[in-house]
Amino acid sequence: MTTTTPPPRADRPRVQDLAGAVLAGGDTEDLLDLLVRSARTDLDARSASLVLPLAPGVWAHELVDGLDAAALLGAGIDPSSPAGRALEDADADALEEIGSLAVGEQEHRALLAVIDAAEHGVGVLAVLRGRPEDPSAPFTAADRERLDALAGLIALTLRAPTLGVSGELDDERSRIARDLHDLAIQELFAVGMELEGLTDALSAPGEPPSNTRIRTSVAASVQGVENAVAQIRQIVQSLRRERLEATLTEQLRHEVGLAAAGLGFVPALRLPPHPAEMDAELPAEIAEDVVAVVREGLANAARHAHASAVAVSVSVYSEGVDRVVQINVSDNGRGIDPSVQRRSGLANMSSRARRHSGWVDAISLEPGTMISWRVTLPAV
Numbered sequence: 001m002t003t004t005t006p007p008p009r010a011d012r013p014r015v016q017d018l019a020g021a022v023l024a025g026g027d028t029e030d031l032l033d034l035l036v037r038s039a040r041t042d043l044d045a046r047s048a049s050l051v052l053p054l055a056p057g058v059w060a061h062e063l064v065d066g067l068d069a070a071a072l073l074g075a076g077i078d079p080s081s082p083a084g085r086a087l088e089d090a091d092a093d094a095l096e097e098i099g100s101l102a103v104g105e106q107e108h109r110a111l112l113a114v115i116d117a118a119e120h121g122v123g124v125l126a127v128l129r130g131r132p133e134d135p136s137a138p139f140t141a142a143d144r145e146r147l148d149a150l151a152g153l154i155a156l157t158l159r160a161p162t163l164g165v166s167g168e169l170d171d172e173r174s175r176i177a178r179d180l181h182d183l184a185i186q187e188l189f190a191v192g193m194e195l196e197g198l199t200d201a202l203s204a205p206g207e208p209p210s211n212t213r214i215r216t217s218v219a220a221s222v223q224g225v226e227n228a229v230a231q232i233r234q235i236v237q238s239l240r241r242e243r244l245e246a247t248l249t250e251q252l253r254h255e256v257g258l259a260a261a262g263l264g265f266v267p268a269l270r271l272p273p274h275p276a277e278m279d280a281e282l283p284a285e286i287a288e289d290v291v292a293v294v295r296e297g298l299a300n301a302a303r304h305a306h307a308s309a310v311a312v313s314v315s316v317y318s319e320g321v322d323r324v325v326q327i328n329v330s331d332n333g334r335g336i337d338p339s340v341q342r343r344s345g346l347a348n349m350s351s352r353a354r355r356h357s358g359w360v361d362a363i364s365l366e367p368g369t370m371i372s373w374r375v376t377l378p379a380v
Contacts, residue, residue: 029347
């Protein structure tokens with residue numbers, strides 16, 4: 001029997017449009033969210049899940065969209081299950097033949113597409129429908145074609161941060177945009193609100209605002225403009241700095257200094273007893289990621305934590321036969337909001353960890369949060 005591929009639904013993004021979004025670049029987590037959500041909606045599934053390796057022989061549902069998100073997100077794949085054995089063997093044919101996945105104690109009909117994410121290893125894009133015994137809505141050849149296309153776009157998205165200079169340039173552009181938005185533009189927005197309130201008060205009928213109110217409002221606005229100018233100057237100075245010629249220690253101290261503008265105070269920085277040894281030991285590609293992770297952690301604290309203290313710790317130590325670099329960014333703020341499902345900062349850190357077979361974790365403190373990131377250094 002010949003299966004005819006149905007025309008795309010009017011509300012479904014074309015694969016060409018999704019590919020354009022991936023090639024245009026952008027936040028990795030946002031793109032993965034878009035692609036996993038498209039898998040669920042395009043295939044009329046109850047849930048879609050992106051399964052990626054966390055460590056050698058360990059796979060977990062890293063991104064889930066749909067009814068089973070609470071049960072699946074972060075859950076590991078049983079290594080003795082058909083999916084676990086096929087992932088361990090990198091057996092694409094076996095993975096695509098699997099017809100169901102477990103959600104808790106229930107099995108649901110599933111369609112799986114293999115993701116070849118280069119150094120990230122082999123992963124899976126899975127969509128789930130009803131229970132296997134439910135005969136309704138079987139997957140079709142068109143569903144398989146669509147899921148394979150989305151899996152290919154996810155693989156490209158995961159590879160993007162390691163594609164070289166253009167990826168690093170995109171990272172830098174994103175950082176500049178975030179700094180401008182979170183620091184200078186927010187300051188100017190507050191100035192606009194202050195002046196708008198004063199204008200409304202001056203034009204309102206009745207008693208006009210007092211001279212004291214006018215002077216206070218204008219003084220606050222002038223101070224806000226000066227703060228915004230200072231933020232922009234710091235951003236420009238950071239662009240002028242020859243980062244490649246600076247040591248890792250110098251770059252870390254530079255990032256901590258820049259973060260003071262957004263935090264309102266200078267965060268603490270704790271380095272190894274002999275920082276020069278760390279500068280010499282870390283390969284350039286890992287050193288670049290260390291700086292980027294510290295920058296991201298400080299930016300997250302400035303945006304979300306509402307903290308009065310932030311501490312950054314960078315350490316290099318031996319663990320068995322391995323040498324490990326670990327970063328902890330701690331704050332005494334309000335902690336992680338469980339209602340926030342998307343955390344692009346953590347996704348960026350996770351992407352940088354995966355390229356070195358490392359990991360990142362968010363640990364709740366009393367009060368506050370600690371972001372811990374670590375990777376193993378390559379053997380000499």
